[in-house]
Amino acid sequence: MMNKRFWGLAAVAALAALAAVPASAHRQWMMPSSTVVSGDDVWVTVDAAVSNDLFYFEHQPMRLDAMKAWAPDGTEAAIENKSTGRYRSTFDVRLTQRGTWRIGSATDMLLGSYELNGKTERLPRGTTAANLAERLPAGATNVKTAEANNRNEIFVTVGEPTTGLFKSTGKGIELAPVTHPNDLFSGEAATFQFLLDGKPAAGLPVTVIPGGIRYRDQLGQMDLTTDAEGKVAVTWPEPGMYWLNVTTPQVEREEGEGGAPPPPARRASYVTTLEVLAP
Incomplete structure (x- = not known):
């Protein structure tokens, strides 16, 4: 029979793991089967989910309604074999052109309020x-x-990497790479520039977390901030998959007069998964 000391140590370890990764930290992510491939007619499979532990399926699948893919020449490509299960979604993209492809989703909505019959009401979710x-x-x-x-x-x-798909749309947070996102190596610094509504965005919080957090007791999170030109430098500690998130700063705002909600603030977020290779 295992003794009480063993169970006590096990309980302490479990609590430490929970403390390292808060239960409320649900993160949305996509995981490609590969980020660099060769050939003239190849496929990539993508897993998509929302979870506490990055790149592990344990919470809920990501919706694929807005998912799209773009070839290096800017033409839209088909999302094929879409499937949504209990904990993850998955789909395929056929890569028929050489160069860098973009796969992802972008959603736009409005936050805010209105007055009706002397009361202030919030706009319903999904308003655009x-x-x-x-x-x-x-x-x-x-x-x-x-x-x-x-x-x-x-x-x-x-x-070979190409940059034709990085032209800004002028809406939301976008990546304007100084270092190409498919040309990353451990021990080396990569520089990314982030734009907000088409302009370099200073002071944006950037979070970088290596995958595999389910199997370690330290999150390994890097908290960075874009500089005056919207740029940030990341030095990758080791090879692997990394989750990167950029957001507009969250500002504490007091309620308006009479307990009314404060005026809405501009909000935007950006998420990507990056693969870092050994040098």
């Missing part, structure tokens, strides 16, 4: 610029809105 008018009840006044954009994307290169 296109459906704002139909979401507002008759008689609504003093409508206040702010944009919210969420972008989640990965990059896969066939042969």
Whole structure:
């Protein structure tokens, strides 16, 4: 029979692991079967999920409604063999061009409030610029809105990396790489520039976490901030898959007059998965 000392140590270890990775830290991510491939007609399979432990399926699948893929020449490619299970979604992309492909989703919505019959109400979830008018009840006044954009994307290169897909759309947070995202090596610094609505974004919080957190007691999180040119440098401690998240700063805001919600703030987030190779 195992003694009490063993069980006591096991309990301490379990609590330490839980402390290292908070249960509320649900992270959305995509994991490609490879980020660098060769050939003229190849495929990549992508897993997509939301979980506490990065790249491990244990919470819920990612919805694929807005998922798209773009070839190196900018044309849209098909998302094939889509499937959503209990804990993850999966799909394939056929890579028929040489160069760097982008795979991901971008969602736009409006946050805000309006007044009706002397009360301040919040806009319902899912409100966009296109459906704002139909979401507002008759008689609504003093409508206040702010944009919210969420972008989640990965990059896969066939042969040599290309940069044609990194032209800014001018909306949300976007990556304008100084270092190509498919050309990363452990022990070396990579520099990325991030844009907000098409302009270099200073002061954005950047979080980088290596995968495999389920099997270690330290999260290994790197907390960085973009400089005046929207740039950030990341030195990769070891090979592996990394989750990178960039967001607009969260500002504590007091309620308005009479307990009304404060005016909405511009919000945006960016998520990508990066593969770092041994030099």
